[in-house]
Amino acid sequence: MDARKLRIVFMGTPEFAVPSLRALVEQGYQVVAVVTTPDKPAGRGQKMHESDVKVAAKELGLPILQPEKLRDPEFVAAMQELRPDLGIVIAFRMLPEIIWDMPRFGTFNLHASLLPQYRGAAPINWAIINGESRTGVTTFLLNHEIDKGAILGQIEVPILPEDNVGTLYDRLMTLGSGLVVETVERIASGEVVGLPQPQEENFKPAPKIFKQDCRIDWQWDGERIVNFIRGLSPYPAAWTSFMRGGQEINTAKIFEATFIKGANEENCGVINTDNRKYLRIRCADGWIDVRSLQLSGKKRMGIQELLLGFRDGNSLTCL
Incomplete structure (x- = not known):
């Protein structure tokens, strides 16, 4: 059938979903x-915040549903009245079967990894943190298990040495919109056959990341630390504590750093700086050369800007 005659219900929340919605329309x-998602208060003024997908949908003149609960009888009835042929989900909540099974062609999801690797909430972060050289986007049919439905399409891309979460996110977001449109066309034509995912248990997971997970361990080797920083930059950001005499004097988010290999070290966390151009932190096998960071309560700064007002750095350690 003509793919443009399919009645599509699009479900999503963040910026990552917006290019796909725009491409379809x-x-x-x-x-x-x-x-x-429903509007929520946010920021210091607690003003009501609309999701990125809602903002785009309003611009595009599309009907919008914002259920508090996805099993709510009124929402289920509203979905039934839409008579959907196809559901598309991108970075949304877990759907109940009564919703994902409603469209006659089912519901598919766009996921930012090469499934079955990196199932979970933070696939882009974990691919970089783990030092992967490639990743991609996958479309797959929803079923009863999270991120385990039959694969409909995949596109692979390299992870570049200079990539962080921000740059890779943008690339996969654009790539994903093309894969979504391609998947819709293939479903409509009857060409697509879902490929069942392998069921082995040795795949790398991508769980949600919390603040306590983002603390840098200076006992790690340098390559691991740099990948950890890249995999959390610019958000939620890897962080460390600046210590003097055993007391924490500040915390800092680190956004950019390089590794200078050296001999195996024991005094990990020691800072070395000329107080003008560089600040380095000792790790297990060398030094982490910090390029940009953000002290608590301050703006993000390049290291030279920071050092203009940052004295006695050599008396500090990081924890």
């Missing part, structure tokens, strides 16, 4: 409704 596909 701009290329003439029939998005009959957008489902996103």
